[in-house]
Amino acid sequence: MDSSSLAVNRRHRRAKTDRPDGHKRLTMLLRYSAGEQRVWSIVRVPSLEEEDRRQLHRALAATKQDRTRVINRIKGLRASPGLVMPPGGDFPQPREVLRLWDGSPLPAGLRRRLGQEWEHVQALPQRIAQLEADRRAVLQTAEDAVTKKGQQLLMLKGMGMNSAWVFVMEFFGWRAFRPRQAVGALSGLPPTPYLSGNTAYERGIANAGNSYIRAMAIEIAWGWLRFQPASALTRWYQPRFGHGSSRLRRIGMVALARKRLMALWRFVETGVLPDGAALKAAVWL
Numbered sequence: 001m002d003s004s005s006l007a008v009n010r011r012h013r014r015a016k017t018d019r020p021d022g023h024k025r026l027t028m029l030l031r032y033s034a035g036e037q038r039v040w041s042i043v044r045v046p047s048l049e050e051e052d053r054r055q056l057h058r059a060l061a062a063t064k065q066d067r068t069r070v071i072n073r074i075k076g077l078r079a080s081p082g083l084v085m086p087p088g089g090d091f092p093q094p095r096e097v098l099r100l101w102d103g104s105p106l107p108a109g110l111r112r113r114l115g116q117e118w119e120h121v122q123a124l125p126q127r128i129a130q131l132e133a134d135r136r137a138v139l140q141t142a143e144d145a146v147t148k149k150g151q152q153l154l155m156l157k158g159m160g161m162n163s164a165w166v167f168v169m170e171f172f173g174w175r176a177f178r179p180r181q182a183v184g185a186l187s188g189l190p191p192t193p194y195l196s197g198n199t200a201y202e203r204g205i206a207n208a209g210n211s212y213i214r215a216m217a218i219e220i221a222w223g224w225l226r227f228q229p230a231s232a233l234t235r236w237y238q239p240r241f242g243h244g245s246s247r248l249r250r251i252g253m254v255a256l257a258r259k260r261l262m263a264l265w266r267f268v269e270t271g272v273l274p275d276g277a278a279l280k281a282a283v284w285l
Contacts, residue, residue, distance in 0.1 A: 001025070005040035050174035053146065056138070057165055060131040061212075067124040074117050077110065135165060146173035149268045154283050156267075156274075158227030163220045167261075170212045172268050180262045188214045189258040205254060213261075221257035232275035233260055 006024055031039045082101045098106050106114075139150055139161070149172055153164035177183050184190045188209020191202050205214075225234050233256060241252025263274040273279070 001028070002041040002043050044175060046174045053169045053173065056131065056135055057162075057169060058212075060128065060135070063124060063128050063131065067121065067128070070117055070121050070124070074114065074121070077114055077117070081106065081110065135161065139165070149173060151283070152268055152271075153264065155279050156228075156264075157278050157280055158220065158223045160220075163216055166212055166216045167264065168268070170210055171261075172265060177265060177269075180265065183262050183265045184258045186210060186213075187217060187258065187261055189217065189254060189261065217257040217261050218253060221253050221260055224256070224260055228274075228277050231277045233263065235276070 005028070006021065028039050083098060098111075100106065105111075138147060139154075142148075146168060150164045150168040153159050153167060154161065171183075171186070175186065177186075181190075186209055188207070188211075189205055191204065192206050194201055194203050224231070225237065228234055236259070237252055237256045241249050241256075244252070260274075263277075266272050267274060
C-alpha cells in the first residue's frame with residue numbers, strides 16, 4: 001500500500017509507533033477484504049526480471065552523463081590557468097607544448113591530470129558504442145513479448161531506438177494499465193491544479209512519476225510535429241499552441257506529450273494506429 005493512504009488526524013497529537021500504525025493497516029485490510037476497493041492506493045513494484053531489463057539503457061544514460069561530466073572537468077582544469085578548450089572537445093596541441101599566458105609550461109601535476117582525464121574521455125565512447133550494440137542485438141534477436149512492443153514502436157515515424165526502448169522497458173513492458181489516465185499519472189505529465197475557494201490556477205507538472213519517461217516523452221513530442229504532420233495530435237496542437245509564444249508552445253508540448261503517450265500505449269496494447277499517423281517504409285536496426 002502507498003504510505004500516503006494511511007489517514008492521520010491532523011487536529012490532534014498522535015503517537016507515531018508501530019502498534020497504532022499496525023491497527024490502522026489491519027482495519028484498512030478488513031475494509032478492503034469486505035469489498036471497499038478504494039480504501040487505499042496500491043504500490044506497483046516491478047519484479048526482478050522487469051527491473052533487470054532497465055539496466056541496459058540506464059547504464060547507457062549514466063555513461064553519457066559521465067562523458068559530459070569528465071569533459072566539463074577538463075574544461076574547468078584548462079580554464080583555471082587560462083587555456084580555452086575548442087568547441088570540438090579535443091586538445092588542439094599536445095599537452096607537452098601547451099603554455100600559460102606568460103609562456104611558461106604547464107605545471108607537472110596539471111599536465112598529468114589532464115592526461116588522465118583525457119584517457120577517461122577516450123574510453124567512454126567505446127563503452128557507449130558497446131552498450132548501443134548490445135541494445136541493437138536485443139531488438140534484432142529477442143522474441144519475447146516485451147521486446148516485440150519495442151519493435152512495434154519502431155514502425156512509427158518519429159520513433160527512434162532510444163525512445164522506443166525507454167518507453168517499453170520503463171513503461172509499457174512491466175505495467176498493465178487499465179484506464180488511460182493511469183498512463184499520464186505514472187509519467188508525471190498531468191497538470192496539478194490548485195483549487196481553494198474562489199482561487200483556481202494551474203501549478204504545472206509535478207516532480208512525481210518516472211523521470212526517464214517524462215523527459216523522453218517531451219523530447220520526442222517535438223519531433224512528432226515534424227515527422228507526423230498529418231496526425232490528429234499535430235492537428236490538435238497547431239491551432240491551439242503552434243502560433244503562440246515560446247512559453248505557450250512549451251506548455252502545449254507537455255499536453256501533447258501526455259496525449260501522445262496514451263496513443264502509444266493504445267498502439268502497443270491493441271495495435272490501433274494513432275489517428276493519422278504514418279508508418280516507416282522500413283525499419284533499420
